Each structure stands twice: as structure tokens, then as C-alpha cells.
Amino acid sequence: MLYPDISYNSIDNLPYYNFVEVLKTGNLKWLGEQVDPSATWLDIQDEYCKAANVDNSQIKQQAIILSLHKKYAFIARCLEILRYSHLMREVEGFEETRKLSIEKIGGYGYLIDERKPFLTEFERLINQLAGLKMKIVIEESKVEKINKKEGISLWKELVYLEKVVQGVKIDPYKDPVSKVIEIKLLAKDIQNEQRNNRHNSSR
Numbered sequence: 001m002l003y004p005d006i007s008y009n010s011i012d013n014l015p016y017y018n019f020v021e022v023l024k025t026g027n028l029k030w031l032g033e034q035v036d037p038s039a040t041w042l043d044i045q046d047e048y049c050k051a052a053n054v055d056n057s058q059i060k061q062q063a064i065i066l067s068l069h070k071k072y073a074f075i076a077r078c079l080e081i082l083r084y085s086h087l088m089r090e091v092e093g094f095e096e097t098r099k100l101s102i103e104k105i106g107g108y109g110y111l112i113d114e115r116k117p118f119l120t121e122f123e124r125l126i127n128q129l130a131g132l133k134m135k136i137v138i139e140e141s142k143v144e145k146i147n148k149k150e151g152i153s154l155w156k157e158l159v160y161l162e163k164v165v166q167g168v169k170i171d172p173y174k175d176p177v178s179k180v181i182e183i184k185l186l187a188k189d190i191q192n193e194q195r196n197n198r199h200n201s202s203r
Contacts, residue, residue: 003029003030003032004018004030004031004032005032005033006032006033007031007032007033007034008031008032008040008044009031009034009040009043009044010043010044010047010178011044011047011048011051011176011177011178011181012176012177012178013176014031014044014176014177015172015173015174015175015176015177016154016170016172016175016176016177016179016180017154017172017173018030018031019044019048019177020154020172022041026144028040028041031044038066038069039066041062042059042062042063042066044177045058045059045062046059048177048181051178051181052181052184052185053185058143061139061142061143062143064139065136065139065140065143068132068135068136068139069136071108071132072129072132072133072136074108075105075108075110075129075132076129078101078104078105079101079105079110079122079125079126079129081097081101082098082101082102082105082122083122085097085098085101086098086118086122102114105125110125110128110129112125154172158170158172160187161180161183161184161187164187164190164191165183165186165187165190168183168186170183
């Protein structure tokens, strides 16, 4: 399987085939090289929702999940620094690092009671972090169910669009998402017009 060697960051340059593959598999490598692929994918989906005039509640949910992932990574890193600086607290400079780590995680509600044994408190914080991880898993499972439910059959969809909008040809490997959206909207207008014509002729 060959992934793109260029970077896509918009519905105006992302091939429709790549867009559908990310929807189906969740594999962000179809976006090409990215500094922050999750953020790029959220932006692309948001663009899609606005251009296609569809609900973006799922995009907001994914943004929340991304924020939770970043929070988890930050706290996990701080806890690791805290553990190491506690072990090395007798060495000059490490006590300050230890206090700074406690202050940082405290800002996220991860409080440590220094009157109690460190290992006991540290284990409690690890369990608290595990709770955050579980929350992420639960939220991701909700989005995954929606993705499976709304999965797109690429070729079936393209055959349908080319049938409704006669004379239009779509190359999913080259044509960007924005072009397919325009064709979808045109197909919808054509169907509405045909439906209205049938309704008027039946009177």
C-alpha cells in the first residue's frame, strides 16, 4: 500500500479517494506528511461539513478527543518527571523540578498530598490518569461506531453521481473533495427538480 508523498491540508487539494480511505480506516497517512495529522484531519472535516452543509457535531466530538489525548500525554510526561525528580531530590536542582511538576499537574486536578507517602500518592495519580485513558477509549468508540454507520462505498457513490449528473466524470484519485461536494450538491438539486416535475405532472 502506497501512501502519498505530498502533504494535503484542504478539501481543495485532498483527492476524494484519500478522503474516503481516512473515513473508512482512520489511517491519517492518507493525508501525507503532517506536523499534526489529527489537527489537519479535523480542519479538513470541518471544511467538508461547511461546504456540504452537513452536521459537524462529530467533528466537535473528535476535537474533544484530540484535546483529551494531548492532556493525557502532558500529564503522563509530568508524572514521569515527578517520579524521577523525587528519586533524585537530594541532588541540587531536582527538588525545584519536583515542585514544578507538582504545580503543573495540580492545574489539571491531579493533586498530591505531600503529608502522605510519595509512592502511595503517586500510585493514586497513576490510577487517576488511567481513568482519563478509559474516558478517551469510550469517547473514541462512540465516534468509531458513527464512522462505521456512515461508511461510504466509494465506487457505488461515484456511479450514482455520474448517473444523476450526466456528462460528469469523476476521477477519485485526482479530483479533490471540493469538486465531489459540488457534484453531490448538483445531483441533489437535479433530484429535487425531477421530484417536483413528477409531482406536478401527477396533478
